[in-house]
Amino acid sequence: MATVTLHKMDGSEAGSIDLNDDIFGIEINEHAVHETVKNYLANQRQGTQSAKTRSEVRGGGAKPFRQKGTGRARQGSRVAPNHVGGGIVFAPKPRDYRYSIPKKVKKLAMLSVLSSKVSESEIIVVDELSFEAPRTKDMIKFLSAVSAEKKALIVTAGKDDNVVKSAANITGVETTYVGRMNVYEILNHTSFIVTKEAAEKIEEVYSA
DSSP: OEEEEEEOTTSOEEEEEEEOHHHHSSOOOHHHHHHHHHHHHHHHOOOOOOOOOTTTSSOOOSOSSOSSSSSSOOOSOTTSTTSTTOOOTTOOOOOOOOOOOOHHHHHHHHHHHHHHHHHTTOEEEESOOOOSSOOHHHHHHHHHHTTOOSSEEEEESSOOHHHHHHHTTSTTEEEEEGGGOOHHHHHTOSEEEEEHHHHHHHHHHHTO
16 A cells, blocks of 8 residues: 555644555556546537538628629629638537546546556645635645645545635635546646545545
8 A cells, every 4th residue: 555644734744644556556547547538628618619601691692793704703602601701611510529438437547647646746635624714825824834736636525615715716726525526637736635534535435
């Protein structure tokens, strides 16, 4: 098992914690990570883009000028794509970009990124993370104490409104909880800050 230092909120050490190698110490599968991130980003797309084809543009009933004798190229309609204000060739239309991938691939990707955070020493485990009231200043003080990078993801066992609101105004800092973690967010942040309770819950959830 990988042994990671356990920190207090003030940055001091509070012992150590052993992380399950089946969750935090597997061989990283880059293909599974790539497929999962690609799937996540595709599912975030709204697919609401739309433009008009020549059949949808208003006008075009009359021939713009006679066929011969003008010295210009023949034209049959003002809504042709080569005219200003005409239709768009292969115009984009609203569509759904969502697709699914196997649950086993998602799980493998999650275990891979969790393992990468441990192997690259980018995981910070704290014994407890709690604030009496939402306060940005307290969160900044905590992040500084544990030497977190500017881009940090804070993971708690369950939703904690005080933690969420304390980090809401800090650029580069995001919060989530075990049930809402995703591979993209973990990869997109340098520091992976997780509470001891959350680490235990991650092992419980992904050990099945």
